Amino acid sequence: MTIANNDITRRDFIAKTALVSAGLAFGKFAFASTKSMFNGNALNLLTTLDGKLALPAGRRKLGSLEVSELGFGCMNIAWAYGDPPSKQDSIKLIRSAHEQGISFFDTAEIYGPHISEQITGEALKSVRNDVVIASKIGFDIDFDSGQMMGGLNSKPEHIKQAVNYMLKRLQTDHIDLLYQHRVDPNVPIEEVAGTMAELIKEGKIRHYGLSEAGAATIRRAHAEHPVTAVQNEYSFWTRDPEAEVIPVCEELGIGFVPWSPLGMGYLTGTVKSDYQFSEGDIRKSLNFPRFSKEALVKNQPIVDLLIKAGEKHQATPGQVSLAWLLAKKPFIVPIPGTRIISHMQENTSAVKVKLSTSDIQELETGFNSIGVFGDRAPEGLKESHDIGTSLGTSSKGTNGKTPLPKTKE
Numbered sequence: 001m002t003i004a005n006n007d008i009t010r011r012d013f014i015a016k017t018a019l020v021s022a023g024l025a026f027g028k029f030a031f032a033s034t035k036s037m038f039n040g041n042a043l044n045l046l047t048t049l050d051g052k053l054a055l056p057a058g059r060r061k062l063g064s065l066e067v068s069e070l071g072f073g074c075m076n077i078a079w080a081y082g083d084p085p086s087k088q089d090s091i092k093l094i095r096s097a098h099e100q101g102i103s104f105f106d107t108a109e110i111y112g113p114h115i116s117e118q119i120t121g122e123a124l125k126s127v128r129n130d131v132v133i134a135s136k137i138g139f140d141i142d143f144d145s146g147q148m149m150g151g152l153n154s155k156p157e158h159i160k161q162a163v164n165y166m167l168k169r170l171q172t173d174h175i176d177l178l179y180q181h182r183v184d185p186n187v188p189i190e191e192v193a194g195t196m197a198e199l200i201k202e203g204k205i206r207h208y209g210l211s212e213a214g215a216a217t218i219r220r221a222h223a224e225h226p227v228t229a230v231q232n233e234y235s236f237w238t239r240d241p242e243a244e245v246i247p248v249c250e251e252l253g254i255g256f257v258p259w260s261p262l263g264m265g266y267l268t269g270t271v272k273s274d275y276q277f278s279e280g281d282i283r284k285s286l287n288f289p290r291f292s293k294e295a296l297v298k299n300q301p302i303v304d305l306l307i308k309a310g311e312k313h314q315a316t317p318g319q320v321s322l323a324w325l326l327a328k329k330p331f332i333v334p335i336p337g338t339r340i341i342s343h344m345q346e347n348t349s350a351v352k353v354k355l356s357t358s359d360i361q362e363l364e365t366g367f368n369s370i371g372v373f374g375d376r377a378p379e380g381l382k383e384s385h386d387i388g389t390s391l392g393t394s395s396k397g398t399n400g401k402t403p404l405p406k407t408k409e
C-alpha cells in the first residue's frame with residue numbers, strides 16, 4: 001500500500017486535499033518573530049502540574065480527558081511524507097508505540113481517506129480500553145468509497161452519518177475525542193457543537209474538539225458545549241497559537257494538541273537542502289514554502305539552536321522540540337508522526353529531556369533573533385484556516401470564519 005500505487009482518483013484527491021488535512025498555514029510572514037510564552041519558570045509549571053493535578057507520572061489532561069503526555073500521529077501511515085509503510089508494519093508501529101507508553105492516538109477520516117482509521121482500529125482493538133482514540137470529521141467524503149465529494153462538510157446530518165462509519169472502521173463503539181477537522185464557513189459552529197453534544201449523549205463519542213480554529217470560534221463552540229481540546233499546528237518554528245489560541249485554551253480549561261510538532265520533520269535536523277523528497281511527499285508536491293531549497297538552507301540556524309540545546313542533555317533536535325512543547329504548558333500534548341519504529345522510540349524518549357529555565361530562555365532568545373524564512377503553508381491551504389492574516393490575530397473578524405447562528409424567533 002503506497003501512495004505511488006494508488007489510483008489516479010486518489011492521487012488527485014491527495015493533491016487537492018492532503019494539505020488541507022495536513023492543516024496549516026499562517027500568515028504572510030517571511031521572518032516571523034514571537035513573544036515568549038513562558039511566564040516565568042517552565043520547571044515550576046511542571047511542578048504545579050504534578051502537585052495540583054496529582055496526575056500519574058507521564059499523564060496529562062486535555063480538559064477532562066486524561067492521556068499520555070505524548071500522543072502518536074497516525075496520519076503518516078496513510079499518506080503525506082513519502083511512501084507509507086505496509087499495513088502489517090503500520091500495525092506493528094502503532095502497537096510498539098503503545099508498548100512504549102503512548103495511549104493517545106490521532107487519526108482522521110480523511111487520512112487515506114479511511115486507511116489510517118482502518119489500520120489504527122485494527123492495531124488497537126486488543127487494547128481498546130487502555131487507549132484514547134481521537135479522530136476528525138468535516139470533509140465531504142463518500143462514506144463507503146472514500147471518494148472526495150466536495151470540500152468541507154460539517155452539516156449535522158453528515159457528521160452523524162460519518163461517525164457511524166468511523167466507528168465501524170475503528171472497530172469500536174465510541175470515539176474518545178472527535179474533532180471538527182476544519183471550521184466550515186457554511187455551518188455555524190453552534191450547530192457543530194450541538195451535534196457533538198448529541199453524539200456525546202448517545203455515547204458514540206466521549207469528547208469533542210476543533211482543529212485549526214481561531215479564538216473567537218473556540219469561545220462560541222465552548223459556550224454551546226464544553227470543548228475538550230483544540231488541535232492546531234504548533235512547534236518551535238510555528239508560533240501562531242501563542243497569540244490567542246493557547247491563552248484562550250488556558251482560560252477556558254481546554255487542552256491543546258500541537259500537530260506537526262516536529263515542524264513536518266524539519267526540526268529533527270534530517271531534512272537538509274539535499275533531501276530527496278519522494279513522489280508523494282506533500283512538502284514538495286504541494287510546495288510548502290518552508291521546504292523550498294532556499295528555505296531549507298536559510299532556516300538551518302533554527303535547527304542549530306536546537307542541536308546546541310540538546311548537547312547538554314544528550315538529546316536530538318527533535319527531542320528538544322518536543323521537550324520544549326511539553327515545558328510550555330501542562331495542558332499541551334504533542335502528537336509527533338512517523339513511519340519508523342526507531343523514530344517513534346526516539347520521539348517517545350523526549351519526555352525524559354527536562355529543559356531548564358535557562359535552556360528555554362536561550363532557545364527563545366535565539367529563536368527571536370533568527371526568525372523563520374517562509375510561510376508555514378502554501379497560500380491556497382491557508383484559506384481553510386480560521387485565522388487572521390497576521391501573527392497576533394487568530395480569528396477572522398470577531399466571530400471567526402463560522403457564520404453566526406440564525407436568531408431564534
Ligand SMILES: NC(=O)c1ccc[n+]([C@@H]2O[C@H](COP(=O)([O-])OP(=O)(O)OC[C@H]3O[C@@H](n4cnc5c(N)ncnc54)[C@H](OP(=O)(O)O)[C@@H]3O)[C@@H](O)[C@H]2O)c1
Pocket residue numbers: 020021022023024072073074075076081106107181211212231232258259260261262263264265266268270318335336337338339340342343344346347
Ligand atoms: N489537525 C490537522 O489538521 C493535522 C494536520 C497534520 C497532521 N496532523 C496530525 O499530527 C500528526 C503529526 O504531524 P506531522 O506528521 O504532520 O508532522 P511532524 O510530527 O512534525 O513530523 C513528521 C515528519 O517527521 C519525520 N520524523 C518523525 N520523527 C522523526 C525522527 N525521530 N527523526 C527523523 N525524522 C522524524 C517523519 O518522517 P519518518 O516517517 O521518516 O519518521 C515525518 O516526515 C499527524 O500524524 C496527524 O495525526 C493533524
